[in-house]
Amino acid sequence: MSSLLIKDLRKSYGSVEVLKNINLEAESGEFVALVGPSGCGKSTLLSIIAGLESVTSGEIRIDDILVNDRAPKDRDIAMVFQSYALYPTMSVRENMTFGMESRHVPKAQQQEAIDRVSALLQIEPLLDRKPSQLSGGQRQRVAMGRALVRDPKLFLFDEPLSNLDAKLRIEMRTEIKKLHQNVGKTTVYVTHDQIEAMTLASRIAVMHKGVLQQYDTPKMIYERPVNRFVASFMGSPTMNFLDARVARSESGVGLVLAAGDGSVLPLPSGTFSNLAPDRNIVLGVRPEHFSPAHEQRAERKGGQSVIMRAKVDMVEPTGSQTILMVTIGGSDAVIACEPDHAPSQGDTVSFAVDMTKACLFDPATEQRL
Amino acid sequence: MADAVPHRDFDPLSTGSFRQRILSKTSVYMALTIFALGYLVPLVIILINTLRPLDEIVRSGFIAWPHDVSLQYWGEAWSTFCIGGTCEGVSRFFKNSLMMAVPATILSTAIGLVNGYVLSKWRFRGSDALFGIITLGVFMPAQMTLLPWAFVLGKLGLSNTISGLVLVHTVQGLSFTTLFCRNYFVNIPDDLIKAARIDGAGFWRIFRRIILPLSPPIIIVAVIWQFTGIWNEFLFGTVFTSGANQPITSAIVAFSGSGTGERHYNVEAAAVIMAAIPPLFIYLVGGKYFVRGLTQGAVK
Ligand SMILES: Nc1ncnc2c1ncn2[C@@H]1O[C@H](COP(=O)(O)OP(=O)(O)OP(=O)(O)O)[C@@H](O)[C@H]1O
Numbered sequence: 256m257s258s259l260l261i262k263d264l265r266k267s268y269g270s271v272e273v274l275k276n277i278n279l280e281a282e283s284g285e286f287v288a289l290v291g292p293s294g295c296g297k298s299t300l301l302s303i304i305a306g307l308e309s310v311t312s313g314e315i316r317i318d319d320i321l322v323n324d325r326a327p328k329d330r331d332i333a334m335v336f337q338s339y340a341l342y343p344t345m346s347v348r349e350n351m352t353f354g355m356e357s358r359h360v361p362k363a364q365q366q367e368a369i370d371r372v373s374a375l376l377q378i379e380p381l382l383d384r385k386p387s388q389l390s391g392g393q394r395q396r397v398a399m400g401r402a403l404v405r406d407p408k409l410f411l412f413d414e415p416l417s418n419l420d421a422k423l424r425i426e427m428r429t430e431i432k433k434l435h436q437n438v439g440k441t442t443v444y445v446t447h448d449q450i451e452a453m454t455l456a457s458r459i460a461v462m463h464k465g466v467l468q469q470y471d472t473p474k475m476i477y478e479r480p481v482n483r484f485v486a487s488f489m490g491s492p493t494m495n496f497l498d499a500r501v502a503r504s505e506s507g508v509g510l511v512l513a514a515g516d517g518s519v520l521p522l523p524s525g526t527f528s529n530l531a532p533d534r535n536i537v538l539g540v541r542p543e544h545f546s547p548a549h550e551q552r553a554e555r556k557g558g559q560s561v562i563m564r565a566k567v568d569m570v571e572p573t574g575s576q577t578i579l580m581v582t583i584g585g586s587d588a589v590i591a592c593e594p595d596h597a598p599s600q601g602d603t604v605s606f607a608v609d610m611t612k613a614c615l616f617d618p619a620t621e622q623r624l
Numbered sequence: 625m626a627d628a629v630p631h632r633d634f635d636p637l638s639t640g641s642f643r644q645r646i647l648s649k650t651s652v653y654m655a656l657t658i659f660a661l662g663y664l665v666p667l668v669i670i671l672i673n674t675l676r677p678l679d680e681i682v683r684s685g686f687i688a689w690p691h692d693v694s695l696q697y698w699g700e701a702w703s704t705f706c707i708g709g710t711c712e713g714v715s716r717f718f719k720n721s722l723m724m725a726v727p728a729t730i731l732s733t734a735i736g737l738v739n740g741y742v743l744s745k746w747r748f749r750g751s752d753a754l755f756g757i758i759t760l761g762v763f764m765p766a767q768m769t770l771l772p773w774a775f776v777l778g779k780l781g782l783s784n785t786i787s788g789l790v791l792v793h794t795v796q797g798l799s800f801t802t803l804f805c806r807n808y809f810v811n812i813p814d815d816l817i818k819a820a821r822i823d824g825a826g827f828w829r830i831f832r833r834i835i836l837p838l839s840p841p842i843i844i845v846a847v848i849w850q851f852t853g854i855w856n857e858f859l860f861g862t863v864f865t866s867g868a869n870q871p872i873t874s875a876i877v878a879f880s881g882s883g884t885g886e887r888h889y890n891v892e893a894a895a896v897i898m899a900a901i902p903p904l905f906i907y908l909v910g911g912k913y914f915v916r917g918l919t920q921g922a923v924k
């Protein structure tokens with residue numbers, strides 16, 4: 256069992272700073288997901304943890320031991336690559352023993368590890384095949400097997416599922432989750448896919464342009480994103496952002512939509528009481544926090560909702576939910592609703608918006624208020 | 625296991641009407657036959673002349689049908705003919721050439737593999753510049769290097785030795801083998817190297833266990849290229865060695881150009897063909913892989 260600590264980490268390629276002051280810590284057994292758009296530095300960070308890239312400044316500690324200057328092989332980590340990186344000229348068995356051979360593990364012990372892991376991943380029938388004779392999902396398993404035969408301190412995954420088709424990806428996701436529950440190793444998992452991050456991770460690190468935006472539990476990341484970027488990156492369909500203005504009345508604080516009819520939407524009492532009147536603001540509402548007006552869902556859970564009228568421009572059924580492209584006042588928004596209650600195109604419908612779940616952002620700094 | 629799929633090459637001439645097809649096929653085969661004859665006729669003439677007695681060649685000229693056919697001139701050419709004072713035929717020079725070409729091919733290919741590995745997978749500051757400088761040798765005319773080599777060989781005490789020629793050809797060949805190998809290895813995914821490093825393998829273990837097993841196509845290319853090039857090379861052999869230490873290419877020129885007495889055309893022809901056999905052999909054995917290696921990427 257081992258912990259990981261990243262402190263004030265910076266990485267530059269020439270004059271380009273790719274990682275800017277990253278601070279991250281993972282407790283023993285934790286599953287950390289690194290997410291962010293393409294090019295934000297996820298793979299670079301992973302390579303630095305693995306020792307495949309040098310740090311420009313800052314510290315990497317595994318089990319409180321500074322490993323900045325240790326070679327990859329001395330860090331006691333195992334890594335699964337996006338491309339799987341199986342050795343093409345070796346059989347599956349040789350792929351899995353290669354690392355143990357390098358470390359002079361006795362033959363009997365190697366065999367034991369192969370037996371254990373191939374049973375776990377159900378790849379026994381594949382042991383004598385070459386990687387070119389495997390399907391994508393099988394290669395993925397073998398790549399995981401290669402990491403699992405050793406007993407490393409850390410597991411690093413770089414988008415291990417991104418080359419699989421949608422169905423297999425979901426299957427493997429579940430397997431990885433099971434695997435982690437069984438093995439309980441500290442894991443850093445890079446992914447593009449926010450659903451993977453939400454389902455697997457105990458904590459998620461959201462990165463953008465080399466900056467760590469937020470590092471928190473999936474629930475907090477989803478419900479309390481620190482800024483507009485995190486809010487829009489996590490969640491699908493993405494969060495709606497509506498420009499609004501603060502209005503104060505004797506009953507409390509409310510919002511007036513910039514593109515709306517001028518009616519005041521009250522904020523839950525006791526919240527945001529320090530907002531200056533007339534200041535501009537961005538209201539963030541997730542698509543699933545719209546519900547049919549009469550159901551009073553928020554109120555039944557002790558929350559508070561406001562009514563917004565939306566004109567339905569387009570209806571996209573996905574099966575489990577129906578996505579509505581709507582206009583609220585003058586601005587576009589996306590609403591997710593139950594297929595059975597979906598309005599039709601062209602309707603104007605009233606929706607209740609759960610204000611307890613809504614987020615307010617500063618339009619200039621984009622930070623959540 | 626791949627099923628045996630009946631494979632048919634794309635044949636652009638098999639379309640159109642029957643007459644058109646006959647016409648197009650005939651013209652293509654005619655053209656190819658003419659070119660093939662153009663290349664092969666000289667070889668056939670030389671081959672025939674190795675079998676004819678000298679007086680017959682002198683009487684009826686080079687291009688004539690043989691009457692008294694005999695293999696004795698091959699024997700003479702191999703073991704008894706006198707060249708530059710020694711009467712051992714070309715066998716001695718043939719051995720010289722082997723002693724030169726085989727080690728030089730092996731060395732230049734081996735070093736080229738390691739160079740290519742370093743320059744593609746263990747880049748360092750300035751490695752691209754270094755690669756550029758090494759490949760400059762590909763474009764450098766051999767004549768330019770004569771004087772420096774004469775100096776170096778003299779200093780090392782390797783003038784007029786086969787070892788000297790091995791050194792020259794190894795170094796001269798490095799540019800090519802490094803270029804071939806680096807460009808081939810660049811296509812091997814870096815992730816393989818990273819994975820191996822995490823697996824605890826070092827520089828040489830990665831080379832032996834991961835790079836080399838992927839290299840046969842490029843090794844074949846380098847070996848064929850180097851062996852034929854070194855075997856057929858003539859300038860260095862003539863300039864840096866003399867007498868009994870010459871490679872076969874230089875020796876043949878020496879005896880045909882000696883100018884004293886009559887020319888033994890039949891023996892000379894046999895010697896020339898003997899000198900051409902090893903590269904031909906290498907090409908026949910490895911030619912298929914040569915083309916494949918030049919066009920194929922490292923990892924599918
Ligand atoms: N060797 C390098 N030299 C210069 N810049 C590099 C190098 N490697 C990566 N970068 C840059 O660093 C940034 C981060 O790259 P990285 O591969 O970490 O992104 P990523 O988040 O993994 O993206 P993706 O999701 O597409 O894999 C990119 O802008 C990339 O161009």
Ligand SMILES: [Mg+2]
Nearest residue numbers: 297298299413
């Ligand atoms: Mg990446």
